[in-house]
Amino acid sequence: MKQKVTLKQIAKELDVSISTVSKALKDSVEISLDTRQKVKAFAKLYNYKPNNIALSLKNRKTKTIGVIIPEIVHHFFTTVIGGVEKVANEKGYNVIICSSNNSFDKEVINMEMLASGSADGFILSVAKETQLKKDYHHIEETMSQGMPVVLFDRIIDEVVCDKVIIDDAKGAQTATNHLLTIGCKKIAILTTVDYISVGKLRTNGYLRALRAYDIPEKEEYVLKIEDIDNCETEISEFLKDKDIDAVFAVNELFAVTAIKVLNQQGKKVPDDIAVIGFTDGILSKHFIPSLTTISQHGEDMGIRAAKLLIDKLEGDDEVTEEYRTVIIDTSLVQRQSTKKIKE
Amino acid sequence: MKQKVTLKQIAKELDVSISTVSKALKDSVEISLDTRQKVKAFAKLYNYKPNNIALSLKNRKTKTIGVIIPEIVHHFFTTVIGGVEKVANEKGYNVIICSSNNSFDKEVINMEMLASGSADGFILSVAKETQLKKDYHHIEETMSQGMPVVLFDRIIDEVVCDKVIIDDAKGAQTATNHLLTIGCKKIAILTTVDYISVGKLRTNGYLRALRAYDIPEKEEYVLKIEDIDNCETEISEFLKDKDIDAVFAVNELFAVTAIKVLNQQGKKVPDDIAVIGFTDGILSKHFIPSLTTISQHGEDMGIRAAKLLIDKLEGDDEVTEEYRTVIIDTSLVQRQSTKKIKE
DNA sequence: AAACCTTACGAAAACGTTTGCGTGTGGAAA
DNA sequence: TTTCCACACGCAAACGTTTTCGTAAGGTTT
Numbered sequence: 001m002k003q004k005v006t007l008k009q010i011a012k013e014l015d016v017s018i019s020t021v022s023k024a025l026k027d028s029v030e031i032s033l034d035t036r037q038k039v040k041a042f043a044k045l046y047n048y049k050p051n052n053i054a055l056s057l058k059n060r061k062t063k064t065i066g067v068i069i070p071e072i073v074h075h076f077f078t079t080v081i082g083g084v085e086k087v088a089n090e091k092g093y094n095v096i097i098c099s100s101n102n103s104f105d106k107e108v109i110n111m112e113m114l115a116s117g118s119a120d121g122f123i124l125s126v127a128k129e130t131q132l133k134k135d136y137h138h139i140e141e142t143m144s145q146g147m148p149v150v151l152f153d154r155i156i157d158e159v160v161c162d163k164v165i166i167d168d169a170k171g172a173q174t175a176t177n178h179l180l181t182i183g184c185k186k187i188a189i190l191t192t193v194d195y196i197s198v199g200k201l202r203t204n205g206y207l208r209a210l211r212a213y214d215i216p217e218k219e220e221y222v223l224k225i226e227d228i229d230n231c232e233t234e235i236s237e238f239l240k241d242k243d244i245d246a247v248f249a250v251n252e253l254f255a256v257t258a259i260k261v262l263n264q265q266g267k268k269v270p271d272d273i274a275v276i277g278f279t280d281g282i283l284s285k286h287f288i289p290s291l292t293t294i295s296q297h298g299e300d301m302g303i304r305a306a307k308l309l310i311d312k313l314e315g316d317d318e319v320t321e322e323y324r325t326v327i328i329d330t331s332l333v334q335r336q337s338t339k340k341i342k343e
Numbered sequence: 344m345k346q347k348v349t350l351k352q353i354a355k356e357l358d359v360s361i362s363t364v365s366k367a368l369k370d371s372v373e374i375s376l377d378t379r380q381k382v383k384a385f386a387k388l389y390n391y392k393p394n395n396i397a398l399s400l401k402n403r404k405t406k407t408i409g410v411i412i413p414e415i416v417h418h419f420f421t422t423v424i425g426g427v428e429k430v431a432n433e434k435g436y437n438v439i440i441c442s443s444n445n446s447f448d449k450e451v452i453n454m455e456m457l458a459s460g461s462a463d464g465f466i467l468s469v470a471k472e473t474q475l476k477k478d479y480h481h482i483e484e485t486m487s488q489g490m491p492v493v494l495f496d497r498i499i500d501e502v503v504c505d506k507v508i509i510d511d512a513k514g515a516q517t518a519t520n521h522l523l524t525i526g527c528k529k530i531a532i533l534t535t536v537d538y539i540s541v542g543k544l545r546t547n548g549y550l551r552a553l554r555a556y557d558i559p560e561k562e563e564y565v566l567k568i569e570d571i572d573n574c575e576t577e578i579s580e581f582l583k584d585k586d587i588d589a590v591f592a593v594n595e596l597f598a599v600t601a602i603k604v605l606n607q608q609g610k611k612v613p614d615d616i617a618v619i620g621f622t623d624g625i626l627s628k629h630f631i632p633s634l635t636t637i638s639q640h641g642e643d644m645g646i647r648a649a650k651l652l653i654d655k656l657e658g659d660d661e662v663t664e665e666y667r668t669v670i671i672d673t674s675l676v677q678r679q680s681t682k683k684i685k686e
Numbered sequence: 687a688a689a690c691c692t693t694a695c696g697a698a699a700a701c702g703t704t705t706g707c708g709t710g711t712g713g714a715a716a
Numbered sequence: 717t718t719t720c721c722a723c724a725c726g727c728a729a730a731c732g733t734t735t736t737c738g739t740a741a742g743g744t745t746t
Contacts, residue, residue: 003488003489004459004488004489006731006732006733007732007733007734008732016695016696017695017696017697018696018732018733018734019695019696019697019698019734019735020694020695020696022733022734022735023695023734023735026734030693030694030695031694031695032693032694032695035694035695047484049455049458049459050459050732050733051400051459051460051731051732051733052456052459052460052461053396053399053400053405053460053461053731053732053733054400054460054701054731054732054733054734055460055732055733055734056396056460056701057394057396057397057400057700057701057702057703057731057732057733058700058701058732058733058734058735059701059733059734060701062396064439064461072421072424072425072428073418073421073422073425074421075416075418075625078415078416078417078421079416081415081416082415082416082442085415085441085442089449094439094441094456094457094461095439095440095441096407096437096438096439096440097438097439097440098428098437098438099425099428106432112392113395113437114437115392116347116392116393116394116395117394117395117396117397117398117399117702118395118396118407118437141390145346145347146346146347253629256629257629259631260629260631263631281625282418282624282625282626283625283626283629286596286599286600286603286626286630287629287630287631288602288603288606288630288631349701349702349703350702350703350704351702359725359726360725360726360727361702361703361704361726362704362705362725362726362727362728363724363725363726365703365704365705366704366705366725369704371705373723373724373725374724374725375723375724375725378724378725393702393703394701394702394703396701396702396703397701397702397703397704397731398702398703398704399731400701400702400703400730400731400732400733401702401703401704401730401731402703402704402731403731460732
């Protein structure tokens with residue numbers, strides 16, 4: 001087991017000083033051509049690689065980006081990570097990913113861990129618990145120590161920093177509009193409880209679309225689901241004998257569960273009832289019927305977030321002072337779960 | 344923007360030496376109670392956190408685990424990561440995740456990057472390209488520098504190290520057996536090309552099961568799919584007018600695609616044809632019909648892999664010398680896509 | 687021969703820690 | 717008064733780099 005070789009060892013072996021080795025490897029003119037070649041040959045032979053830790057300590061930066069997401073086993077978040085990685089690798093940054101598991105405490109712990117030397121900046125989508133608790137001290141603190149933070153998707157209005165979001169309300173409006181334009185009039189919505197920022201926004205978009213079409217909003221058409229893991233019974237209950245012609249679900253799972261429930265209740269999708277989802281993941285693509293949905297372009301979000309962060313990391317102080325909010329366009333992906341109602 | 348506070352600053356402020364501060368924070372008896380309290384109060388006030396980088400440099404270990412997987416947007420791999428994180432966090436380790444995107448080059452780059460100071464050891468599932476290329480120098484090199492490596496899922500027989508796998512062949516045999524026991528006799532298999540280790544193993548398991556039942560294997564029942572992204576046409580072609588009563592697919596996507604194709608061809612699953620998959624992901628759970636499948640227990644794999652690695656990292660040298668291969672049990676998850684054929 | 691300039695290299699500090707050991711101070715024992 | 721011993725603290729080295737500055741040797745001017 002040969003240990004990793006250091007400058008010191010090379011220096012000793014070649015009977016020169018550490019500084020000479022360092023300079024030689026950097027092709028400094030200070031060092032004679034002869035020595036340079038000798039050192040480089042030796043370094044190559046022993047597969048010398050500079051120690052990142054030492055460099056980080058010296059340069060006071062780690063060249064790594066910390067990403068903290070609420071769930072790791074989640075298609076949307078992983079696509080975002082994919083985007084972040086893409087940009088990061090291009091620009092020579094490493095990416096550390098941690099999941100908060102939707103726990104406030106774990107979010108804080110992870111953030112502090114990474115903040116104490118492991119990362120130069122953060123890309124973060126906050127945990128449910130954090131949104132509920134409204135405690136953002138860890139984020140504020142990290143920023144006040146000079147580490148930039150970019151929030152995405154599940155953001156916090158009160159925190160002033162760069163943000164990358166989609167226009168959730170607009171996306172939901174687009175979805176609802178689509179249902180309206182194909183002729184649906186009685187549209188139910190399956191959404192989350194209000195403290196989930198994106199859920200609330202999507203609900204708002206749905207309501208806005210209805211108003212624009214002068215369709216009165218009915219409370220009985222709105223289901224706010226508390227426990228996502230047991231949504232089937234709630235949805236089944238809600239949909240039972242309801243006089244509707246369309247369902248807008250704020251995520252994939254609610255959408256496919258709705259279809260499943262509707263099937264059980266003897267309704268056909270899309271013939272009897274149209275269903276539209278939100279987030280374009282594996283399920284939407286491969287389900288039968290495949291789901292019409294709103295694509296969030298997760299990879300783009302990751303790309304933009306990473307760019308914002310790296311700009312701030314490498315920018316001069318002018319850039320550092322201003323914060324930007326990037327809004328990623330959503331798009332309607334038409335598939336089989338909605339179709340035009342024949343008049 | 345207050346910078347992060349260091350021992351040095353505290354020392355200066357309190358007019359003591361750095362070592363005194365360090366010792367005081369560690370409650371060393373060398374330091375008077377009075378000073379200790381003063382230092383601790385001050386440190387708390389300024390929210391002092393020791394710098395991980397400096398500690399890593401000093402201790403020659405980073406307390407982080409590098410995880411390299413072929414794809415990040417992939418349910419199975421993320422569940423494994425979930426398991427790794429669980430154990431890692433418990434034991435005070437950080438987790439850095441990189442994806443190789445199934446590229447050999449990126450795998451090497453990531454590994455070298457993390458190996459030069461960022462991680463103490465690795466948990467790795469190799470890229471397709473690496474399996475094809477059979478070039479494992481980066482892994483060997485990392486290990487020879489004293490960093491332990493745990494391979495999982497897509498492993499390499501030739502590399503001697505700890506491994507965590509499922510018995511792919513046995514799992515496939517279980518799946519095929521299940522089809523046989525419910526009365527199927529003409530079972531097709533949808534598998535990958537042979538250089539994907541797990542694909543080949545699963546094919547072997549399928550064949551073994553047939554032999555055990557004295558059912559002759561037919562080449563026309565085996566489809567080795569090259570391009571996973573366009574599997575639908577291949578599968579459609581393959582399944583057309585084929586006289587079979589069951590399909591064993593070595594992954595989720597092949598399974599649902601098969602069902603889709605069969606539907607198009609006017610066959611009902613499970614009534615006309617039974618379908619069984621491999622890997623228990625989102626699709627299997629929520630598809631209609633829900634998929635009978637072989638669960639790989641990804642989280643368990645992650646947990647075991649992390650434990651193996653940490654054992655090696657913290658173990659004395661006896662442990663270091665022996666390598667273990669952990670085989671995680673697979674299990675059959677019965678759902679709707681298979682059912683007993685009435686005689 | 688004295689003064690000066692290149693060339694080629696080394697010493698040392700710095701990044702932020704931890705820790706073994708040395709040491710000044712004061713009080714107690716002799 | 718001298719000797720000794722805790723006590724409480726500081727020094728310095730070490731981890732692996734980079735980089736500024738200093739300098740010895742040798743050659744070139746006057």
